[in-house]
Amino acid sequence: MLVSARPLRGPLLVITTACVIGIAGCAGGDPSPAAAPSAAAPSAAAASPAVSAPAVTVADPWVKTAESGMTAAFGTFSTTGSTPVTVLSAQTSASSRTELHEVVVGDDGAMTMRPKGDGFVIEPGAPHVLAPGGDHIMIMDLASPIRPGDQIDVTLSLSDGSTTRFSALAKETSGGEENYDDGAGSMHMSGGQGG
Amino acid sequence: MSALGPSLRRRALLLGGAAAVVGGGTAAALAVRDGDPEVRPVAVAPVGAETVPFHGVHQPGIDTLPAQAHAVFLGLDLNPGSGPAEVGRLMRLLSDDAARLMSGRAPLAAEDQELAVLPSRLTVTFGFGAGLFDAIGRAGDCPAVVRELPAFPADRLDPRWSGGDLLLQVCSDDPVPLAYAVRRLVRDARSMTSVRWVQRGFNPARGPEPAAVTPRNLFGQRDGTANPASGSPELAESVWVRDGPSWFVGGSVLVLRRIRMDLDTWDDFGRVGKEMALARRLDTGAPVTGGGEFDEVDPRVVDERGMPMVAASAHVVRAKARTPAERMLRRGYSYDDGPTPDGAPDAGQLFAAYQADAATAFVPVQGRLAESDVMNLWVTHVGSAAFVIPPGCADGEFVGRALLGT
Numbered sequence: 001m002l003v004s005a006r007p008l009r010g011p012l013l014v015i016t017t018a019c020v021i022g023i024a025g026c027a028g029g030d031p032s033p034a035a036a037p038s039a040a041a042p043s044a045a046a047a048s049p050a051v052s053a054p055a056v057t058v059a060d061p062w063v064k065t066a067e068s069g070m071t072a073a074f075g076t077f078s079t080t081g082s083t084p085v086t087v088l089s090a091q092t093s094a095s096s097r098t099e100l101h102e103v104v105v106g107d108d109g110a111m112t113m114r115p116k117g118d119g120f121v122i123e124p125g126a127p128h129v130l131a132p133g134g135d136h137i138m139i140m141d142l143a144s145p146i147r148p149g150d151q152i153d154v155t156l157s158l159s160d161g162s163t164t165r166f167s168a169l170a171k172e173t174s175g176g177e178e179n180y181d182d183g184a185g186s187m188h189m190s191g192g193q194g195g
Numbered sequence: 196m197s198a199l200g201p202s203l204r205r206r207a208l209l210l211g212g213a214a215a216v217v218g219g220g221t222a223a224a225l226a227v228r229d230g231d232p233e234v235r236p237v238a239v240a241p242v243g244a245e246t247v248p249f250h251g252v253h254q255p256g257i258d259t260l261p262a263q264a265h266a267v268f269l270g271l272d273l274n275p276g277s278g279p280a281e282v283g284r285l286m287r288l289l290s291d292d293a294a295r296l297m298s299g300r301a302p303l304a305a306e307d308q309e310l311a312v313l314p315s316r317l318t319v320t321f322g323f324g325a326g327l328f329d330a331i332g333r334a335g336d337c338p339a340v341v342r343e344l345p346a347f348p349a350d351r352l353d354p355r356w357s358g359g360d361l362l363l364q365v366c367s368d369d370p371v372p373l374a375y376a377v378r379r380l381v382r383d384a385r386s387m388t389s390v391r392w393v394q395r396g397f398n399p400a401r402g403p404e405p406a407a408v409t410p411r412n413l414f415g416q417r418d419g420t421a422n423p424a425s426g427s428p429e430l431a432e433s434v435w436v437r438d439g440p441s442w443f444v445g446g447s448v449l450v451l452r453r454i455r456m457d458l459d460t461w462d463d464f465g466r467v468g469k470e471m472a473l474a475r476r477l478d479t480g481a482p483v484t485g486g487g488e489f490d491e492v493d494p495r496v497v498d499e500r501g502m503p504m505v506a507a508s509a510h511v512v513r514a515k516a517r518t519p520a521e522r523m524l525r526r527g528y529s530y531d532d533g534p535t536p537d538g539a540p541d542a543g544q545l546f547a548a549y550q551a552d553a554a555t556a557f558v559p560v561q562g563r564l565a566e567s568d569v570m571n572l573w574v575t576h577v578g579s580a581a582f583v584i585p586p587g588c589a590d591g592e593f594v595g596r597a598l599l600g601t
């Protein structure tokens with residue numbers, strides 16, 4: 001909850017470059033997520049040599065389809081820099097309310113997700129995987145359904161003041177249906193989503 | 196090629212024999228007999244990791260030759276009420292899946308890396324039937340020949356194997372990654388489509404004969420001899436659309452016919468008659484009048500009594516292109532869904548022909564064959580479907596986007 005309330009630090013000035021990176025990162029032909037940063041770096045340099053590359057690239061981004069309520073976005077985050085970068089918050093084109101979540105095993109043994117207060121720390125050389133059953137970007141209060149094949153724009157705000165934007169492809173899956181404990185009672189993440 | 200053919204083939208047979216022995220478990224014995232000049236272990240290339248690029252000017256799975264050993268053809272129907280938005284979402288999803296699967300990666304949201312990592316030249320090819328053009332409000336853009344092929348006299352078409360709004364042709368040298376790809380593609384398509392038909396086909400396995408050898412069909416014939424060569428100007432001219440709207444240039448037209456082959460009567464027909472029906476030999480694929488496999492059949496050749504050696508109604512005589520516009524790439528697969536409960540074969544060919552314009556290629560050629568072709572004694576067309584094959588797409592795009600205009 002704290003995380004989502006934190007104001008965006010970076011102005012949206014860097015979006016053009018971020019966009020290039022986002023696309024290059026998601027379209028990389030290499031099966032290894034670790035290779036995404038190196039694949040993305042040259043195109044960023046070519047596109048706008050004057051602006052430094054954003055600190056985080058995103059490979060294989062996708063979002064789980066949902067009719068209403070809430071859903072989650074996933075992907076593999078890497079940093080191109082030599083120091084750790086923290087993803088502080090995310091915004092999406094699908095709703096006005098987004099949180100960064102982690103999944104923990106509760107006392108009852110059930111998987112429960114909750115806001116990750118310090119954000120996602122991306123260490124150099126260690127891609128951070130967001131996947132069902134683990135860390136994810138929680139998209140809440142959906143404005144309209146997310147259908148298979150839709151594309152959702154996601155903008156990450158980073159600890160260095162920059163932002164990274166990418167486009168996540170919507171896919172149906174029954175994975176990652178954790179309970180949500182936001183401190184005010186539990187709810188089920190999958191909401192009204194069909195099979 | 197034809198000049199080297201026989202000696203190469205003998206050598207291949209010898210090597211094939213060695214490979215069979217290796218397969219039989221005596222690899223170690225062979226490996227230590229390295230002084231033996233006659234028997235050398237065959238170095239089997241690790242073909243599983245071979246990939247075909249998804250992105251490009253043309254879709255893959257057409258000039259991907261030799262054709263992979265296994266194929267699944269799927270005819271899907273769009274859900275009622277589908278429009279351009281639904282088709283766009285569907286093609287964006289399926290194109291993304293195809294690009295990942297073909298490069299040896301699991302689709303997004305899937306973690307089955309081990310099923311995807313050895314695609315064995317997996318290709319996914321998409322075709323648009325008339326129903327898709329209608330759904331997106333572009334009925335007038337569907338070529339008439341794709342909307343409706345003419346009826347041919349001997350057709351015995353079963354709706355069960357005919358039609359379809361969207362074609363998926365999925366091919367691989369290995370049936371396991373193929374099954375995985377088909378399953379994941381259909382899983383992503385099924386909220387927007389239903390499966391109208393599925394047809395599975397096969398060619399000779401990769402390995403028993405050298406890759407360049409023409410595959411055999413279930414009649415035992417070498418089938419594909421006269422095809423244009425991969426990457427050749429002839430293939431480009433025959434197969435790819437060059438004049439037309441930009442959404443179509445670089446594309447093609449697929450005619451898929453399910454052709455039942457009556458193998459029981461073929462078995463018992465006698466070798467001379469079988470070779471006369473085709474005008475090519477069964478063993479080498481060479482013309483019955485002599486020469487090598489890649490020599491053309493000359494219907495004017497006569498024997499010592501002055502009698503023609505080639506029947507005027509032999510399959511290749513009737514089928515041979517009479518104008519450049521009649522040429523096509525035949526990329527068929529055998530099917531075998533038998534035996535039936537009473538022990539009869541249920542087998543034939545999934546005849547898949549790619550051409551720039553089916554109205555000038557498949558239609559006149561099949562018109563001649565339906566009228567007269569000795570092979571009609573054994574073959575019956577039982578299924579039919581035609582599709583526009585949109586051009587390939589660039590990285591970050593999806594197949595058919597230009598047609599959808601999104």
Ligand code: HEM
Pocket residue numbers: 412414416417418419420421422452454455456473475492510511512514515516525543544546557560561564574
């Ligand atoms: C089960 C059905 C069929 C079988 C078993 C079959 C088999 C063969 C074989 C063995 C050959 C000779 C080798 C080669 O050039 O590939 C051949 C040639 C050919 N076939 Fe078929 N075929 C069938 C149906 C068709 C159909 C439906 C068409 C087109 C409408 C067709 C068009 C051709 C053409 C164009 C050639 C090459 C002729 C040449 O230029 O020499 N075939 N076929």
Ligand SMILES: [Cu+2]
Pocket residue numbers: 072101113114136137138180189
């Ligand atoms: Cu969550």
